[in-house]
Every structure is written in C-alpha cells, then in structure tokens.
Amino acid sequence: MTVTDQRPTFDSRQAFAEELIALARTDERIVAVCNDSVGSSNLVGFRQEFPRRLVNVGIAEQDLVGVAAGLANAGKIPFVCAAAPFLTGRALEQIKADVAYSETHVVLCGQSPGMAYGELGPTHHSIEDLSWMRAVAGLDVVVPADPTQTRAAVRWAAASGRPSYLRVPRFKVPDVTPGDAPFERGRSVLLRDGGDVTVIAVGSLVSRALEAADRLRDEGVSVRVLNMPFVSPLDEEAVVAAARETRGIVTAEEATVSGGLGAAVASVVVARHPCPMRILGVPRVFAPTGDASFLLDHFGLSADGVAAAVRELLGHG
Amino acid sequence: MLTADPLRLTEYREVSGRIRAGDPRDAVAELERVSVQVRRSIVQMISRAGLGHVGGDLSVTDILVACFYGVLSVDPERPRWEGRDRFVLSKGHCAAALYSTLAHCGFFPTAELETFMAPLSALNGHPNKIKVPGVETNTGALGHGFPVATGCALGAELDGAPWRTVVVLGDGELQEGSNWEAAMTASHYGLSSLTAVVDRNRLQQGARTEETKTLEPLADKWRSFGWEVREVDGHDHLALLGALERSTSGKPVVVIANTVKGKGVSFMEDRVEWHHKVPSPEQVEAALAELEPVR
Numbered sequence: 001m002t003v004t005d006q007r008p009t010f011d012s013r014q015a016f017a018e019e020l021i022a023l024a025r026t027d028e029r030i031v032a033v034c035n036d037s038v039g040s041s042n043l044v045g046f047r048q049e050f051p052r053r054l055v056n057v058g059i060a061e062q063d064l065v066g067v068a069a070g071l072a073n074a075g076k077i078p079f080v081c082a083a084a085p086f087l088t089g090r091a092l093e094q095i096k097a098d099v100a101y102s103e104t105h106v107v108l109c110g111q112s113p114g115m116a117y118g119e120l121g122p123t124h125h126s127i128e129d130l131s132w133m134r135a136v137a138g139l140d141v142v143v144p145a146d147p148t149q150t151r152a153a154v155r156w157a158a159a160s161g162r163p164s165y166l167r168v169p170r171f172k173v174p175d176v177t178p179g180d181a182p183f184e185r186g187r188s189v190l191l192r193d194g195g196d197v198t199v200i201a202v203g204s205l206v207s208r209a210l211e212a213a214d215r216l217r218d219e220g221v222s223v224r225v226l227n228m229p230f231v232s233p234l235d236e237e238a239v240v241a242a243a244r245e246t247r248g249i250v251t252a253e254e255a256t257v258s259g260g261l262g263a264a265v266a267s268v269v270v271a272r273h274p275c276p277m278r279i280l281g282v283p284r285v286f287a288p289t290g291d292a293s294f295l296l297d298h299f300g301l302s303a304d305g306v307a308a309a310v311r312e313l314l315g316h317g
Numbered sequence: 318m319l320t321a322d323p324l325r326l327t328e329y330r331e332v333s334g335r336i337r338a339g340d341p342r343d344a345v346a347e348l349e350r351v352s353v354q355v356r357r358s359i360v361q362m363i364s365r366a367g368l369g370h371v372g373g374d375l376s377v378t379d380i381l382v383a384c385f386y387g388v389l390s391v392d393p394e395r396p397r398w399e400g401r402d403r404f405v406l407s408k409g410h411c412a413a414a415l416y417s418t419l420a421h422c423g424f425f426p427t428a429e430l431e432t433f434m435a436p437l438s439a440l441n442g443h444p445n446k447i448k449v450p451g452v453e454t455n456t457g458a459l460g461h462g463f464p465v466a467t468g469c470a471l472g473a474e475l476d477g478a479p480w481r482t483v484v485v486l487g488d489g490e491l492q493e494g495s496n497w498e499a500a501m502t503a504s505h506y507g508l509s510s511l512t513a514v515v516d517r518n519r520l521q522q523g524a525r526t527e528e529t530k531t532l533e534p535l536a537d538k539w540r541s542f543g544w545e546v547r548e549v550d551g552h553d554h555l556a557l558l559g560a561l562e563r564s565t566s567g568k569p570v571v572v573i574a575n576t577v578k579g580k581g582v583s584f585m586e587d588r589v590e591w592h593h594k595v596p597s598p599e600q601v602e603a604a605l606a607e608l609e610p611v612r
Contacts, residue, residue, distance in 0.1 A: 065464075067468035071468040074478075093458055093461075098464075102455040
C-alpha cells in the first residue's frame with residue numbers, strides 16, 4: 001500500500017537566492033563569493049542587482065574560503081556559494097582554520113548537497129559534509145528541509161555573527177515547514193507529536209518522515225516527527241525528551257551514517273537516556289549510478305524505509 | 318585577548334614616528350636597533366620554551382620590523398580599529414618573531430613573551446587572533462594567509478577604503494597551490510593595495526627549496542601571474558622601506574626579500590638544521606653575544 005505524496009515539490013535554491021537578495025538590499029555588508037558557480041548557485045539575479053558584490057574566484061575552493069574569511073575581516077558578511085562536495089572537501093582546512101578557528105562570520109552555503117547530483121556520481125555527492133563539518137569546533141551546521149526553512153536559515157545565518165555551514169537543498173521536496181515555525185540556534189521543530197516512536201529527520205528526509213508517520217498512523221502507530229535543522233548545536237533536550245517519552249528513535253539524513261545527525265543524536269542518547277535507535281543514511285559505500293530519487297530509495301531513505309525502521313524498532317518488523 | 322602596554326606603546330609611537338618622518342638613512346639605524354632587540358627576544362623565547370622555529374624567525378625579523386615600524390598604519394591600543402592596515406603572517410610557524418615584534422610595538426607587554434608556548438599561554442606556537450592583538454587570522458597551516466589577505470584587500474577595494482594589506486609568505490610555503498590561486502585572484506581583481514613579501518631564505522624544513530621543489534625562476538612566476546615584482550636584500554632596511562611602498566602600477570606588488578635563514582647568529586646562518594633546532598644554553602649565550610644591543 002504505497003501512498004504517493006501528491007503535494008507540489010520545490011528546489012530550495014530559488015528561495016535561497018531570493019532571500020539573499022532581499023537581505024543584500026538592506027545590508028550592504030552582504031557579499032556572495034563563488035567558484036564559477038553563479039548558475040548552479042542561482043546567483044544570476046544577485047549578480048544583476050549587485051555586480052560588484054558578487055566575487056567569483058574561479059575554480060579554486062581553497063582560495064574561495066580564504067578570500068571569504070578576508071572579506072569578513074574587512075567587515076563584509078560573505079555567503080560562500082559552492083557545490084557542497086567541493087566546498088567542504090577541498091576547502092576543509094580553510095573552513096577549520098580561516099573560518100571556524102579564526103571565528104569569522106562566514107556563511108558557507110553548500111549547494112546541491114547530499115546525492116542531489118545523482119548520476120554525476122560520488123565525486124559530486126556530498127554525503128560526508130555533515131560528518132566533516134560537525135567535527136569542526138565552533139561551526140554551526142544547518143540543514144534546512146525545504147524552501148520555507150531555507151529562507152529562515154539564510155536570515156538566521158546573516159544575523160548570527162558566527163561561522164556556519166548551511167546546506168542549500170536542490171532535491172525537490174514539498175514545503176512542509178509551517179510558516180510560523182520558530183528558527184532558533186540549536187532548536188528543533190516538532191512537526192507531528194506522537195508517543196510510540198520518534199523520527200528525527202533533516203533536509204530531504206523530513207517530508208519523507210512525515211509521509212511515513214501518516215502511513216504508520218493508519219497501522220495504529222503514533223510517530224513523533226522532529227525536524228532538527230541544527231545538526232550542530234543539536235537540540236539535546238528534545239532528543240532526551242524523545243528518548244524518555246517514546247520507545248525509541250529513528251534518525252534519517254541524506255548523508256553518510258559515519259558522523260552526521262544519527263551519530264550526534266546517538267551520542268546524546270547514550271550519555272543521557274539510552275533507548276533503542278535506528279540510524280538511516282548512506283552506509284559506508286560510494287553510491288552506484290542513478291538519479292537522486294533512485295539513490296534515496298536505493299539506500300532506504302524513503303517513506304517506506306523510515307516506516308520499516310520504525311516497525312523494526314517496535315518489533316513489528 | 319592580551320592588551321596594550323602603555324610604556325612600550327609610547328616608545329613605539331615615538332620611534333616609528335621618527336622613522337617615518339625623518340631621513341630614511343637615519344631611520345635605518347633605528348630599525349636595525351629594533352631588529353636586534355627583536356632577535357634577542359626570539360632566541361630567549363625559543364630557549365625558554367624548548368621549541369620554536371628559530372631559523373625562519375631570524376630571517377623574517379627585518380621584514381616584520383620594517384613593516385610595523387616603517388610602513389603599517391596600526392594602533393596597538395585599538396587592534397581592531399576598522400581603518401587599520403592589515404598584516405598577515407602566512408608563515409605562522411614564525412610566531413616568535415611576530416610576537417616579539419608586536420610586543421616591542423606595545424600590542425602587549427614584553428613580559429608576556431616569557432610564556433611563549435607554556436600551558437594556557439596566549440602565545441601559542443602559531444598565532445591566534447582571538448588571543449593576540451595584532452593578529453588578523455589564525456595561521457600555521459601553510460598556504461592560508463595569502464588567500465585571507467587577498468580577501469582583506471578585496472574588501473577594502475569594494476569599500477574604496479584607503480587601508481592596505483601586507484602578507485608575509487615563506488618561500489617553501491609557495492609550494493602550496495592555494496597561494497597561486499590567490500595570486501591569480503589578486504591580479505584579476507587588480508588589488509594594488511595588496512603587498513606580498515616572500516621571505517626568500519632558500520631553505521625549508523628538510524632541505525634547500527631548490528632541492529625540494531624548484532621555485533626559480535620565482536620573479537618570472539610572479540610576473541606571469543600579473544604581479545609587479547620588487548626584489549631586494551631582505552636584511553637591508555632602506556631597501557625594504559622602498560620596496561614596501563604602495564603600488565603605482567595598478568598591480569599587486571610582491572617583494573621578493575632575499576634573506577638568510579638564522580640571520581644574525583653566525584652558527585645558525587644558512588644551515589638547514591636550524592629550521593627548528595633549539596639552542597643549548599651555551600649556544601644561547603653565544604647567540605646573544607653576537608646580537609649585542611646597539612646603543
């Protein structure tokens with residue numbers, strides 16, 4: 001009994017670009033810094049309106065992040081816009097030393113994260129980014145779920161005064177975040193209350209977690225769905241409450257399971273209130289060929305996959 | 318964050334004021350006197366810590382002193398003043414030379430130098446801008462300071478701000494590709510307010526630069542990247558002051574400062590092992606005897 005979500009879906013890059021332009025109109029410190037990624041980061045409109053405030057360093061990610069740190073030193077608020085795999089992989093040491101360790105207010109915007117580049121293959125997939133970024137002290141790691149949350153994340157990052165990494169979703173998803181949902185550093189968003197199992201999801205998996213909750217409700221299983229836009233700092237209290245009040249936790253993310261959301265939640269659960277857990281993500285393999293939708297399903301990162309994990313956790317598997 | 322030392326600060330303002338206002342030939346004597354003091358502090362710091370990079374510290378000293386006393390517009394009392402010139406030591410392992418220079422300028426008390434690399438000291442083995450006034454970005458991993466300095470200069474350019482940016486690079490450091498990314502960016506954007514200084518001492522940790530990975534023809538490399546090249550004796554203060562003048566070509570300027578690693582201590586000069594060897598007490602005594610205070 002597959003229920004297909006019929007809601008319209010959106011690529012969040014448009015929302016990202018619109019919000020960045022709106023902020024730039026009111027704050028002249030905001031600049032965009034890219035690596036020949038004007039088109040893929042949807043910065044054409046930004047460039048038209050603010051040609052001097054779009055810095056393109058060419059295909060040079062180490063320079064990209066270093067230059068952004070220097071712009072921040074000069075009083076700018078740089079939004080670094082680059083494909084997530086190259087931004088976080090190639091420039092990892094610049095992110096660590098020039099941005100996080102140097103405490104510069106740089107917003108690192110990982111475009112087309114996760115497996116959004118599908119068929120282009122693992123060189124273009126960014127499934128390690130959450131593990132890598134989470135390991136860097138002082139760096140906030142933000143994974144918006146949809147266009148509404150992407151807009152909130154951009155506004156938050158511009159005003160935060162601190163280094164952050166922001167995944168900008170490309171994979172099309174329904175807009176599930178309520179317009180009045182709070183967006184605060186280290187705070188989760190309760191999307192569905194429930195008492196049997198908690199599903200904690202980020203990014204592309206949030207709408208899929210909600211769909212799984214709908215299906216399980218039909219089976220008489222009450223699922224709490226928490227959206228955790230801040231993988232770091234994590235909403236520890238919400239995790240502990242979930243561990244205490246429900247029978248277990250399933251985490252779901254479009255990332256390797258080695259060190260992202262699931263690992264972050266597990267470290268809190270183990271220390272503060274042990275409970276059964278299932279961590280859904282990409283196992284420690286490079287993805288086969290396939291489009292993003294295929295790959296998500298392939299790795300069980302689907303409503304079916306989330307529902308199966310919940311049933312397994314309850315012993316209904 | 319450490320805070321300024323009022324007495325040193327007053328002295329720094331007087332000395333650097335004289336250096337900038339007077340006959341450059343008189344300035345040289347002042348700069349040489351400061352350089353000796355800075356070098357003495359470096360040797361003492363490294364001896365006390367039992368750690369450090371003495372060879373590169375001594376090769377870069379005259380460059381640092383010329384920059385801070387003769388060129389840069391900085392205020393040790395207001396290290397984050399928006400209109401300051403930006404100085405980045407990309408070869409962050411020569412932190413002892415930077416700390417010693419900053420302390421002599423009054424950014425923080427010279428007594429603090431005694432804590433170099435001691436537990437919980439602000440003076441880490443590589444510079445930290447959160448703890449040490451006068452530091453603009455945390456360096457240590459090579460190939461980082463130049464892109465950051467490029468971003469500083471680009472920010473000034475976007476604002477039409479008058480301040481300038483100076484970044485000091487090691488020569489071995491130029492083997493890091495990120496530097497050449499920055500070199501391309503700076504010339505593409507015509508960042509004439511950016512000056513890079515290469516401490517060309519021709520040695521790196523393990524061997525001579527040319528035995529490790531050839532840098533020559535270095536001046537031609539920079540020219541082909543769109544930079545104005547000025548090549549000087551990096552221990553000649555008069556030459557350094559001239560080379561550090563602002564660009565008039567519309568291009569960013571690189572000063573290739575030919576230096577001697579271990580400069581000022583005869584038994585350390587141009588010897589690869591003094592990259593990070595720590596002098597014995599006897600060697601410290603001999604070094605300090607060679608680094609006799611002027612006047």
